[in-house]
Amino acid sequence: MYKKILSGILSLVCLICFSSAAISQEQIQEAQQGKYVGTKFSMTYHFKYCPWVKKAKAKDKIMFKSVKEARKAGYQACQLCSPPIKD
Ligand SMILES: [Zn+2]
DSSP: OHHHHHHHHHHHHHHHHHHHHHHHHHHHHHHHHOSEEEETTTTEEEOTTOHHHHHSOGGGEEEESSHHHHHHTTOEEOTTTOOOSOO
């Protein structure tokens, strides 16, 4: 009985540890890679959650830290996720 409760608590703690680690890892990655994602085949930039970004292959993606950077590279705002056209 006690053993069952203990293993339940342990797995819960593990789950909390794991999920918080995953979030911070993602945040670090985001800070390193930039805010917007450009897709090379369409020359548009997107929010990260845009379906186009999810569809694009890694080699077709480029990270931009700002809108200014994306526009300087000749990229246009996506019509679907509509990121800002100015910083
Ligand atoms: Zn988009």
